[in-house]
Structures are given as C-alpha cells and as structure tokens.
Amino acid sequence: MSFLTRLTILLALISRALAQPTLAADSMVVDCVESLARISLNASNFLGKYVRFSALDQSGTVFEVTPTFAAQCGYTITRDFWGNIEFRASSLSCFSQIDDTSFSMNVTIDISLTPDMVSAVTYRKKIMCPIYPWNAREIICETNYMEVSVKRSIPLASESYVQDQPEDWAAAFPDAVAGNGSVWQIIFHLPSGRKAMLLSAAQDAGYGIRTTDSRIVLRAAYNASEASTGSFGGVDFSVLRSTSYFKQRWMIFMVDTAVACPVDGLKYTDDAILWSLPRQSLIRPLMAGANDVQMSSGAFGINLQKLSAGDVRNNYVIQNDSRATTIQIPLGAPSGYYKSHVINGEYSITYSVNIFLQNEWTDDKWGQTRQTIIKDITTPFKPYPPIVINETIPATRMFSVTVGVFLQDVNLVFITIGSMKLTPAEANARGYLISKLQHPDGRFSYRVNVPFDDPNVDKKVSWPFTIYTLNLTFGFSVIPQNHSFSVPAVIVASLQDIVLPSATGYCDDLDLHLVIKRGNIDQDWTPYVGNVRLTNQSDQTRGYLLFDNGTHIDIAVPLASSLVVFEDGVGAIAVTIPVSLKDPVGNTRSNFSMSCSYISREKIDCQPNGTIVITTTPKAVLQGLDLSQLVLRDQRCRPTEITDLSATFVFNANTCGTTSRFVGNTIIYENNIFHLQMSPTEAKYNLSISCNYRVNDSLVVAFTSEDVVLPTAEEGFGSLALVMRLSKDLSYSDFYNEQEYPVVKYLQDPLYFEVELQHTQDPQLELFLDNCWATPSSDRRSTPQWNIVVNSCENAADDYETIFHPVTVDSRVRFPGHLKRFEVKMFTFRQIPKGTIYFHCSVVICSSARLSADQLCSRRCIPEKQRLGRSVDDRSDVHGYVSSGSVQFMTDH
Numbered sequence: 001m002s003f004l005t006r007l008t009i010l011l012a013l014i015s016r017a018l019a020q021p022t023l024a025a026d027s028m029v030v031d032c033v034e035s036l037a038r039i040s041l042n043a044s045n046f047l048g049k050y051v052r053f054s055a056l057d058q059s060g061t062v063f064e065v066t067p068t069f070a071a072q073c074g075y076t077i078t079r080d081f082w083g084n085i086e087f088r089a090s091s092l093s094c095f096s097q098i099d100d101t102s103f104s105m106n107v108t109i110d111i112s113l114t115p116d117m118v119s120a121v122t123y124r125k126k127i128m129c130p131i132y133p134w135n136a137r138e139i140i141c142e143t144n145y146m147e148v149s150v151k152r153s154i155p156l157a158s159e160s161y162v163q164d165q166p167e168d169w170a171a172a173f174p175d176a177v178a179g180n181g182s183v184w185q186i187i188f189h190l191p192s193g194r195k196a197m198l199l200s201a202a203q204d205a206g207y208g209i210r211t212t213d214s215r216i217v218l219r220a221a222y223n224a225s226e227a228s229t230g231s232f233g234g235v236d237f238s239v240l241r242s243t244s245y246f247k248q249r250w251m252i253f254m255v256d257t258a259v260a261c262p263v264d265g266l267k268y269t270d271d272a273i274l275w276s277l278p279r280q281s282l283i284r285p286l287m288a289g290a291n292d293v294q295m296s297s298g299a300f301g302i303n304l305q306k307l308s309a310g311d312v313r314n315n316y317v318i319q320n321d322s323r324a325t326t327i328q329i330p331l332g333a334p335s336g337y338y339k340s341h342v343i344n345g346e347y348s349i350t351y352s353v354n355i356f357l358q359n360e361w362t363d364d365k366w367g368q369t370r371q372t373i374i375k376d377i378t379t380p381f382k383p384y385p386p387i388v389i390n391e392t393i394p395a396t397r398m399f400s401v402t403v404g405v406f407l408q409d410v411n412l413v414f415i416t417i418g419s420m421k422l423t424p425a426e427a428n429a430r431g432y433l434i435s436k437l438q439h440p441d442g443r444f445s446y447r448v449n450v451p452f453d454d455p456n457v458d459k460k461v462s463w464p465f466t467i468y469t470l471n472l473t474f475g476f477s478v479i480p481q482n483h484s485f486s487v488p489a490v491i492v493a494s495l496q497d498i499v500l501p502s503a504t505g506y507c508d509d510l511d512l513h514l515v516i517k518r519g520n521i522d523q524d525w526t527p528y529v530g531n532v533r534l535t536n537q538s539d540q541t542r543g544y545l546l547f548d549n550g551t552h553i554d555i556a557v558p559l560a561s562s563l564v565v566f567e568d569g570v571g572a573i574a575v576t577i578p579v580s581l582k583d584p585v586g587n588t589r590s591n592f593s594m595s596c597s598y599i600s601r602e603k604i605d606c607q608p609n610g611t612i613v614i615t616t617t618p619k620a621v622l623q624g625l626d627l628s629q630l631v632l633r634d635q636r637c638r639p640t641e642i643t644d645l646s647a648t649f650v651f652n653a654n655t656c657g658t659t660s661r662f663v664g665n666t667i668i669y670e671n672n673i674f675h676l677q678m679s680p681t682e683a684k685y686n687l688s689i690s691c692n693y694r695v696n697d698s699l700v701v702a703f704t705s706e707d708v709v710l711p712t713a714e715e716g717f718g719s720l721a722l723v724m725r726l727s728k729d730l731s732y733s734d735f736y737n738e739q740e741y742p743v744v745k746y747l748q749d750p751l752y753f754e755v756e757l758q759h760t761q762d763p764q765l766e767l768f769l770d771n772c773w774a775t776p777s778s779d780r781r782s783t784p785q786w787n788i789v790v791n792s793c794e795n796a797a798d799d800y801e802t803i804f805h806p807v808t809v810d811s812r813v814r815f816p817g818h819l820k821r822f823e824v825k826m827f828t829f830r831q832i833p834k835g836t837i838y839f840h841c842s843v844v845i846c847s848s849a850r851l852s853a854d855q856l857c858s859r860r861c862i863p864e865k866q867r868l869g870r871s872v873d874d875r876s877d878v879h880g881y882v883s884s885g886s887v888q889f890m891t892d893h
Contacts, residue, residue: 028109032129033304034358034372035091035138037105039125043083047480050115053077053087056106057095071145071221072208078143078376080352081339082409083480090140091131092149092210092217104128134215135360136367139286141261143376146240147208148259149217184211186218186257188226189241195226209244216244218257230285233278233324235265239285256366260285261373268379273329273353275375280361282323286371290363299358300327302335304374306358329353331379340407341381342483347476348381349407386474388489397452397495399470402437403487404445405779409479412436412446416473418456440742440778440836440886446474452495461521465494500590501525501581507596511545512564512577514594516553525581525589527553529563555579606669606691610653614689616673617646629676633657649673653691667693721759722767722843724882727752730805732821733812741885742836747826752805755841755882757818765845766817768792772802772841774829780840780883788824789841793861800825826889839884 027045031038041051053065055075065075065087074090089096091103105127112120140147184199186209199209205226208219220227222238230239237260245254260283267274280286281293299306300318312318315335317328332338336353356374363369391400415427415434424434433449450457450470458469470491477484499519506513516527527534527546534546534555544563545556557563557577564575576595580588605613616630627647631638637656639647653660653669660669673687725735726743732754736743745751757767772789775782787795794801805821807813820843829837 028123028125030125030127032127035132035140036304037089037091037103037127037129038304039087039107039109039127041085041087041109043080043085043480046085046111047083048113050112050117050120051085052110052112052117052120054108054110055089055093055095056108058097062108063095067144068206068221072203072206072219074142074145074147074208074219076142076144080337081341081350081481082337088142089127090142090147090219091129092147092212092215092219094208094210098131098212100131102128102130135370137369139259139261139369139371141371141373143374145208145219145221146238146259146261147217147219148257149215150255150257151214152211152216152253152255184209184216184244184246187243187245189243190226191228216255216257218242218244218259220259222261222263229263230260232260232284233276233282235276235278235324236263237261237283237285238263241285256288258285258288266377271331273331273351273377273379274326275329275355275357275377276324276326277357277359277373278324279322280359280363280369280371286369287363288366290365292364293361294364296359296361298325298360301356301358303354304356325357327355327357329355329377338407340409340478342478342485343381343383345485347384347386347406347410347485347487349384350379350381352376352378386487388487388491390491390493391447392491392493394493394495397497399450399452399457399468399491399493400447401450401470401472401489401491402445402447403474403489404437405439405443406445406476407443411477411479412474413477413484414475415448416471416475417448417450417454418458418471420456448472452493461498462494464498465496466498466521468493468495503579503592503594505594505596507575511556511558512575512594512596514555514557514577514579514592516555516579516581516592518551518553522581522589523550524584526584527555528580528582529555529557529577532563604689604691606693611650612653612658612669612671612689612691613648613650614673615646615648616687626675630673631676632671632673635676669693721757722880722882723756723758724839724841724884725754725756726884726887727754727821730823732805736885738885742888743885744888744890745826746890747829749826751824751826751839751887753822753824753839753841753884755820755843757843757845761815763815763817765815767820768844768846769820769822770842770844772822772839774837774839776835776837778838778883778886780838780881786829786837788839789822791861829889836886836888838886840881841883842881 027042029040029042031040039053053075054062055065055073056062063069063073065073065077070076073095074093076086076088078086078088080086087107087109089105089107091098093105096103096105107125107127109123109125110117110120111123112118134149134151136151138147138149186197186199186202186207188195188197197205202209206221206224208217210217210219218240220240224240226242227238227240230237239260240258242257242259243254244257262277265276267276279293280296300312300316301307307316315330315333319326319328329336331351333353335355336351339350339352341348341350354374354376356372358370358372360368360370386403386406389402391402392398393400412424412434414421414423415432416422417427417432422430422432427434427448431451432454433447435447437445437447439445452459452468456470458471460467460469470489470493472489472491474487474489475484476486498521501516501519501522503514503516505515527548529544534544536546536548543558543561545554547554555577564577574595574597576593579592579594581590582588603615603617605611607613627639627642630647630649632649632651634655634657637649637651640650641648651658651671656671658669658671660667662668669691671689673689728734728736730752732752735754755767755769757765769789769792771787771791773780774786774788776784787797788802789795794804802825803823805823807816807819807821809816813819824839
C-alpha cells in the first residue's frame with residue numbers, strides 16, 4: 001500500500017521582483033510521502049536559475065535552509081544530474097505544527113537569475129500532510145541527517161524499570177541524579193566516556209532536539225562530533241548513543257534516544273547495484289537492552305513510493321537470510337536513470353536511483369520500532385568510450401562513418417572535416433549528410449557521409465589504387481551541464497579508380513593538334529613540349545596555342561614552330577610533337593607523341609571530272625610490304641601501276657567504296673587504302689584519302705598508323721541483400737513484423753529463424769550460415785556472446801543443440817538454396833539473467849559452378865559446393881551479416 005498523497009497547495013506570491021516569470025502547472029509539485037512533506041521542482045523551469053528555500057516559524061520569521069540548518073532541523077535539499085530539485089521536510093522538523101491528525105508548515109521558494117538573489121521572485125507554500133499512527137520509536141535515516149523520535153509517556157507500574165533498564169541507562173543514571181532539575185538534558189555515550197549537555201548547549205552544537213505533547217525528537221548529522229562509526233553485520237553505521245532525561249525533585253524521566261544509520265553496504269557489478277543491510281538484532285545500539293526480535297516486516301520503495309510485491313518481484317531481487325537483507329537493483333531499471341558525464345575529457349556514464357527501505361520490528365523489551373532508510377545511489381563513473389565504425393563501401397565513392405553509442409543527453413555540436421569546422425546544420429548545408437540513428441534501447445549514434453571527391457579529403461596515388469583519407473573530429477556536449485568532449489577518427493579507403501590522361505590528335509595544312517583528356521590524378525600536372533612549359537596564353541615567340549578548361553587540354557602547334565620535330569622520308573615527311581605532363585616538382589608523369597606524315601601535294605590529283613589519282617609510298621615506313629595486296633574499300637579496286645616503292649590508284653569519286661559528305665559549301669570524298677594480307681605481328685597499314693572540292697581546290701590528308709587493339713570487357717560490381725526473420729512456428733509461413741518486436745518468449749519456447757538471400761534469380765548460388773550467436777544488445781560485436789552455430793555446424797558445446805530444418809519449393813520459395821532455417825532452444829539461455837537478447841549470423845554465398853577450393857565453402861557441415869570467388873573480409877558482397885530484432889525471454893509463464 002502506498003502512502004503517497006497529492007495535495008492541493010495554496011500558492012502565494014510575495015512581490016519582491018518587478019516581473020514574475022510564468023511557471024508551468026507542473027513546475028512545482030507538492031506531495032506527502034510517509035512522514036515527510038516534499039516539494040519537487042521540474043528542471044525544465046529552473047535550469048540556469050538560482051533557487052533558495054526558507055522555512056517560516058509560527059511568527060513568520062524566515063530561516064534560510066542552509067546545509068547545516070537542514071541537518072539540524074530536518075530538511076533535505078537534493079538536485080539530480082538533470083537539474084531537478086527536491087525539498088523534503090520531516091513531520092517533526094523545527095517549525096512543523098502538529099495536531100492529532102496532521103502536520104503543517106510554511107516554506108518560501110526564492111527564484112533568481114543571479115546568485116545575489118537581489119531580484120528574486122518568492123513563492124510561498126503552506127503544506128499540510130496527514131500523520132499516520134506513530135510507533136513507540138521512529139527512526140529516519142535521511143540522506144543528510146539521522147532522526148529518532150521516542151514516545152515519552154510515563155510507563156505503567158507493571159513495567160519494571162530496574163529489570164528492563166539498558167546498559168546506557170544504567171551508565172547515565174548517576175549523571176541524571178546529579179544534574180540540574182526542571183530542564184531537559186542529554187548524555188552522549190562515547191568510547192572515551194560520557195558527555196552531558198543541556199538542551200541549549202546541544203542545539204548550539206548542531207543537534208536538533210524537540211519535544212511534542214507525546215514525543216521527544218533527536219536529530220543529528222552523520223558526522224556529528226559525538227557520533228561514532230560502528231560495524232554491524234559487515235556494514236558500517238553512523239551511531240549516536242544518547243540518553244535524554246528530564247529531572248524534577250520527585251522524579252527522573254529518562255528516554256533512550258540512540259540512533260544508528262548505515263553509511264555504506266553498497267557494492268557494484270557490471271549490471272547491478274547490491275545494497276546489504278544487517279538484520280535488526282545485529283544493530284546493538286538500537287536493541288536498548290532487548291535480546292531478541294519477536295516480529296519484523298519490511299517494505300521497499302523507489303522515490304519514496306512503496307512498491308507492490310509484484311513490482312518488486314518483476315524488477316528487483318530481495319534476498320533475506322538470518323544475518324542480512326540484500327537488495328539487487330539491475331542497472332537500467334526504469335526506476336532510475338542513466339546520465340552522461342565528461343571525466344578528464346573522456347565520455348563516461350552513471351546510473352542513479354533513489355531507494356528507501358522501511359523496517360518494522362518488535363523486540364522482547366521495548367515494543368515496536370520503525371526505521372525508514374532513504375538512499376540516493378549513483379554508480380561510480382564508468383568510462384564508455386564511443387566506438388567509431390567505418391561503414392564505407394568504396395565502390396559508392398562515399399565515406400560512411402558512424403560514432404556512438406550515446407545517451408539522450410549528448411548532442412553533436414560540431415564536426416571537423418579535414419581542416420573545416422562546421423555545425424551540423426552547416427555541414428548538412430554543404431552536402432555532408434549527418435543523421436541521428438536511434439537504437440532499440442533508446443540510445444543513439446551519429447552517422448556522417450562525405451564524398452571521396454570532397455576537397456577536404458586527402459588523396460594519394462599508390463598505383464593502381466587511390467588512397468582516400470578522411471580526418472574527422474566529432475564535438476559533443478552533455479546537457480544540461482554543457483560539458484564537452486570530442487572523438488577523433490581517421491578513416492582510410494582505397495579504390496582502384498585511377499584514370500590516366502589520354503590523348504587524340506589530328507593534322508591539317510597548318511597545325512598539328514593534340515587533345516589531352518585529363519584523368520582523375522593529373523589536375524596539377526602541366527603540359528610540356530620537350531623542355532618548354534606551355535601556358536594558357538599563346539606563346540608569340542613560338543607560335544603555339546593552348547586551351548585548358550580543366551577537363552581537356554587542346555594544343556595546336558604550327559608546322560613551322562621550333563617545337564616540331566621533322567623526319568624526312570621517301571615521298572613523305574613525318575612531323576612530330578613530343579608532349580609530356582609533369583607534376584609540380586618537375587617529375588614527368590605521362591608522355592604523348594603526336595605524329596603526322598605529309599605526302600607531297602603532287603602525289604595526289606583530285607581532278608575536276610571526279611577522277612582521283614593517288615600515288616602512295618608505304619615502303620618508306622613499312623619495309624617489305626607487298627604493294628600488290630593494297631586495295632581500296634572496294635577490294636576489287638587495286639593499283640593501276642606498281643613500282644619498287646610506290647603504288648598508284650586511279651578511280652572515280654563515285655566508285656571503289658568512296659563516300660562523300662558535305663561541310664558548308666564543300667563536298668568531301670573519302671576512301672582508304674589498306675593491305676589485304678598482313679600477319680598479326682605487322683603494323684596496321686591504313687591510308688585515309690580525302691579530296692575536298694571547293695572552287696577547283698583540293699586538300700591532301702595522309703594516313704595514320706595504329707596498333708591493333710583487342711576488344712575488352714569491363715567487370716561489373718553488385719551487392720547481395722540478406723534478411724533474417726523470426727517465424728511464429730515450425731511452418732515458416734507466418735513471421736513477426738517490425739511492430740511486434742520485442743518478441744516475448746519463455747525458456748520452454750523454441751525460436752524458428754530463417755535467413756534469406758534476396759533479389760537474385762541465380763539458381764547456382766547457395767547461402768550458408770558461417771557462425772550464429774546471441775548478444776544482450778543490438779551491436780553484434782558486443783559481449784557477452786552465446787554461440788548457436790559454429791563453423792557452419794551446430795554448437796556441440798551446448799546441451800540443447802541447434803536444429804537445422806530443410807527448405808523445399810513452395811508458393812513462397814522458388815530457390816531453396818537461397819534460404820536456411822534453424823531452430824534455437826531457449827534453454828540455451830537458462831543461465832542468463834532474464835532480459836533482452838539479439839541474434840546475429842555471418843553468412844557466405846557459395847556457387848556450385850565454381851570449382852576453386854575455399855575453406856569457408858568446404859567445411860564439414862557444408863555440401864561439396866564452392867563459394868563464389870575467394871574468401872574476403874566482412875565488407876565483401878559475398879560474405880555478410882544479418883541480425884534479428886530483440887527477443888525478451890522470461891523464465892516461466
């Protein structure tokens with residue numbers, strides 16, 4: 001049963017500022033929990049503001065609640081890592097007003113934007129809470145003070161004082177007899193002896209002492225000067241042994257006001273918090289002369305709200321034995337929260353939870369005691385270094401980098417790409433795609449995509465590859481503290497994508513023309529002819545022309561230029577320009593040579609009647625050529641005259657396969673002379689003939705000789721798609737969809753998985769499972785891991801081996817080899833604390849058409865078929881990974 005009561009509070013504004021900020025309805029929440037009153041301030045309304053609490057006495061005097069005053073008067077102020085503020089006050093705090101059924105108090109809350117609180121806005125709250133039945137002794141172990149209140153009624157005569165007196169009373173009795181009368185006094189029992197104080201002296205020493213109509217209250221800080229440390233059941237306690245008494249001439253009234261509260265007992269594991277407290281009978285200062293606990297009970301709660309037995313059983317583990325009670329709180333339990341921190345520039349996380357334990361017991365001497373222990377627990381800082389994952393597929397020419405995993409209180413504030421520092425918005429505006437990836441557990445990662453061709457990417461040629469290097473720095477901030485940290489990353493990718501510059505050329509009557517098409521590695525290479533560097537402007541002294549538009553270099557060199565090399569041959573003149581490309585340091589990176597042979601003009605006669613006479617001298621270039629095998633396009637057209645060095649053709653412009661085309665007002669007739677019978681090792685002979693008819697003018701263009709180039713085919717690249725499904729039964733006909741995850745299963749339930757190779761119609765491909773395993777998170781690299789399939793076989797180390805199921809053709813399955821089905825027994829995970837697990841498989845694609853041996857496709861559990869291609873790493877298109885959605889398992893129905 002929960003004692004939480006939500007009250008309606010009268011809110012009064014004391015005008016101490018020029019303007020009052022508007023607060024949301026839930027910005028201040030007041031409730032009553034157990035014997036405490038609580039005010040909760042929502043962080044969203046108070047971040048960056050200064051808040052001060054004060055208590056008012058019955059006359060309206062304001063007392064600021066400082067840490068010392070809070071411990072003495074029964075107040076607690078906490079602020080969690082998110083900035084939420086909580087104020088708690090004991091029902092027996094200094095200025096609470098108590099009647100038979102309730103207690104009340106007045107509290108002011110000052111809110112300011114500056115620490116001097118000069119312009120603070122003040123809110124006043126009158127709180128009224130019910131009082132629940134008191135036990136004979138009430139002990140509260142708050143986070144900042146210890147409080148004990150004891151019923152102070154006069155016992156009946158049958159309750160023998162002499163028989164029942166505790167050891168501390170016997171020791172205090174002589175001091176009580178000798179003490180002053182008609183005033184409350186207190187005696188502290190120290191290891192070194194006794195120390196007596198008047199009520200006023202104890203209050204001056206920081207103790208809170210109060211009497212009501214029926215109770216006496218003692219309150220002290222954990223580190224009070226008269227407190228000592230004692231160990232009970234292996235747990236350290238702060239102990240204050242005291243006896244309070246009131247003396248008159250005819251009587252001495254003594255009350256045992258000893259109190260003891262735990263100060264440790266916490267242990268931390270990788271996945272849980274353990275809190276141990278000894279049994280009441282072992283805490284000797286609280287037994288007050290009793291020998292045995294006759295009856296005890298307990299309650300456990302979160303944030304001062306008691307939990308039902310079902311809630312405790314489903315989320316926590318409480319173990320009781322003869323000596324201690326141990327509470328196990330799983331990290332990540334919904335009652336607490338994770339928080340990010342930056343410690344020495346490194347990302348760390350903690351888990352925090354506020355718990356309380358309430359014990360009630362009746363001993364064999366003094367009646368019933370209730371002890372309420374409130375504990376704010378935060379785990380030690382745990383380094384949680386972000387992981388940078390390179391998801392780049394080089395063929396896409398795009399870097400894909402993921403960094404994570406982070407809690408929701410981490411923001412990406414900048415990213416440095418190369419030397420450029422950008423905000424996420426600026427990065428996206430420049431074409432760098434930054435996305436936030438949500439994980440099933442609520443955490444997330446960031447992904448950034450950067451093109452290979454981006455100017456901030458470093459490039460280095462290592463033939464035949466280009467090495468691309470991306471230097472990244474991710475800058476993060478943890479809210480609300482705005483603590484910053486950064487994650488550097490250097491991502492390297494190589495791609496066989498080098499395109500060398502290429503050249504084509506032609507000649508006319510005046511110039512030699514060379515057109516160089518740039519590749520992708522020569523953007524800073526400069527053209528040279530011989531040792532002469534060519535510039536973008538024509539060199540008037542040498543007469544050449546140069547045009548460079550970034551993708552092509554067009555060079556025109558006059559025949560009369562000094563850059564031209566002439567070679568005189570029989571019947572022809574070979575004219576050559578040697579062109580090279582050099583890098584910025586002067587190294588020659590590529591060479592080209594443009595050469596044309598000019599035949600004397602009188603060797604070709606383009607007659608007005610359409611007759612073309614051409615005399616060729618190919619032996620000047622190709623020795624041993626059989627001139628009788630020279631023909632025109634129409635191979636029936638052969639030379640009309642042959643000499644030792646030349647062959648002469650006479651034909652009409654409309655015969656022998658001659659073609660014509662119009663360019664402006666000029667008609668051009670074209671044909672070719674070539675050799676019929678040439679061996680594969682001989683150079684190709686091909687003489688282009690051209691006659692231009694324009695105002696009785698003619699133009700001669702000589703032949704060009706080129707090597708025979710065999711046709712080639714380029715390789716193509718593709719990707720294979722994989723999917724992993726969870727079937728609802730052995731029929732493999734009905735599968736869980738994304739909306740049904742996480743899937744809840746019990747240990748006695750099997751899991752039916754199916755892995756499929758999609759989007760391929762190749763019947764020779766077959767999918768095989770390499771390894772399959774389970775992890776407690778969606779990251780397949782996370783630990784711990786539990787093997788299911790090992791080296792394509794069932795895990796022989798598991799008592800409950802995985803079962804492979806056959807796949808046959810049906811209405812859904814066309815190629816059975818593209819699927820694998822297997823069954824996992826949930827008993828495999830019987831030793832794992834109940835929770836969520838994920839399943840992963842690495843797969844290989846094999847082909848029966850390939851006979852080359854491969855270890856991955858020739859294992860014992862794989863038929864004698866060969867894997868497609870050779871073994872490669874996990875980025876290969878034929879070796880991939882698939883993962884399932886989350887499966888939440890329970891130990892029993």
